[in-house]
Amino acid sequence: MADVTGTLYEHCARALDCSLATGAHGLPLMGGGDWNDGMNRVGHEGRGESVWLAWFLITTLRRFLPFAVARGDRERISRWNMHLAKLAAACERDGWDGAWYRRAFFDDGTPLGSQQNAECRIDSIAQSWAVLSEAADPARAGAAMNAVEQQLIRDADGTVLLFTPPFDGVSPQDPGYIRGYLPGLRENGGQYTHAAIWVLMAEAALGRSAQVGRLLRMLNPVHRSATPESMSRYRVEPYVLAADIYSGADIGQRGGWTWYTGAAGWMYRAVLEHVLGISISGNQLRVTPCMPDDWNGFEVTLDLPGIDCRIVVTRSDTAAGQLLLDGAPVAGDTITLAADQRPHRIELKLTQAVRLDQ
Numbered sequence: 001m002a003d004v005t006g007t008l009y010e011h012c013a014r015a016l017d018c019s020l021a022t023g024a025h026g027l028p029l030m031g032g033g034d035w036n037d038g039m040n041r042v043g044h045e046g047r048g049e050s051v052w053l054a055w056f057l058i059t060t061l062r063r064f065l066p067f068a069v070a071r072g073d074r075e076r077i078s079r080w081n082m083h084l085a086k087l088a089a090a091c092e093r094d095g096w097d098g099a100w101y102r103r104a105f106f107d108d109g110t111p112l113g114s115q116q117n118a119e120c121r122i123d124s125i126a127q128s129w130a131v132l133s134e135a136a137d138p139a140r141a142g143a144a145m146n147a148v149e150q151q152l153i154r155d156a157d158g159t160v161l162l163f164t165p166p167f168d169g170v171s172p173q174d175p176g177y178i179r180g181y182l183p184g185l186r187e188n189g190g191q192y193t194h195a196a197i198w199v200l201m202a203e204a205a206l207g208r209s210a211q212v213g214r215l216l217r218m219l220n221p222v223h224r225s226a227t228p229e230s231m232s233r234y235r236v237e238p239y240v241l242a243a244d245i246y247s248g249a250d251i252g253q254r255g256g257w258t259w260y261t262g263a264a265g266w267m268y269r270a271v272l273e274h275v276l277g278i279s280i281s282g283n284q285l286r287v288t289p290c291m292p293d294d295w296n297g298f299e300v301t302l303d304l305p306g307i308d309c310r311i312v313v314t315r316s317d318t319a320a321g322q323l324l325l326d327g328a329p330v331a332g333d334t335i336t337l338a339a340d341q342r343p344h345r346i347e348l349k350l351t352q353a354v355r356l357d358q
Contacts, residue, residue, distance in 0.1 A: 159253070
């Protein structure tokens with residue numbers, strides 16, 4: 001038991017301070033695994049680095065910096081801002097593989113998630129978080145998501161693979177216990193739904209409405225049991241979001257871990273905040289949807305303390321992009337919510353989608 005006490009802020013700040021160590025490429029050390037704990041031998045000697053963790057740490061530092069500013073923690077503000085710039089530069093300098101971002105570097109400096117790899121040539125989370133961090137070169141981030149669409153989104157079986165090809169003992173480097181899973185099982189090249197949802201969020205952030213609609217259909221578990229044949233392949237409940245869906249000849253489209261997962265929470269946030277574009281910070285409401293092309297509109301009711309607000313988004317040939325509050329135009333995409341116990345109506349008209357089937 002430690003004899004040191006501190007505030008919640010100090011606890012969080014020290015945790016971030018502990019994450020600032022970098023390796024030979026200026027990227028965060030991977031240690032015994034980052035998000036993918038199955039890659040527990042990529043950096044187990046203390047020299048391996050994670051490209052994905054760089055994007056994620058950039059996001060975390062940026063979101064936490066306002067708390068440091070509010071407390072006047074000047075030393076941390078300066079140090080964290082300098083680290084942010086160095087991480088972004090390292091991702092572009094050594095993380096870029098020519099058409100997408102690498103996933104990591106092994107202890108010996110061998111890249112992972114690279115075109116030179118026979119296994120795990122491309123990993124989705126290094127691409128999606130390049131977008132979500134808002135720190136990547138925009139042209140590269142777009143190209144990286146193009147690579148995800150081409151190599152990891154499988155329309156035939158309705159899956160969004162975590163990476164490809166799966167580990168199967170071909171490469172000399174040992175990534176860790178992930179290689180103990182059969183190819184296509186769980187994290188080893190199947191759909192890991194957390195990561196698939198991050199792909200959805202990244203596509204929405206890029207404004208790719210057609211891809212957003214495509215991914216929503218794939219991720220909706222109801223479609224997995226639309227026919228007796230698909231139900232016999234899926235084998236799990238159609239009313240919960242499975243943590244993973246397998247790929248491969250013998251186990252393809254089978255679901256797994258339907259309850260022991262946080263995928264539903266991620267899906268809720270992805271749909272509400274990224275597809276419907278509803279975000280609230282304090283009393284500020286932003287409405288920035290990326291609506292699928294085959295949707296004509298949607299409605300959201302906000303029932304918060306003292307706030308009764310109905311949001312209506314529709315398509316229109318005229319006045320597109322105009323945000324209205326109780327019929328009056330509002331500048332920008334932000335509205336100040338008032339806890340005045342009165343009903344309010346927010347309207348947003350989007351341009352008509354271009355339908356390829358028309």
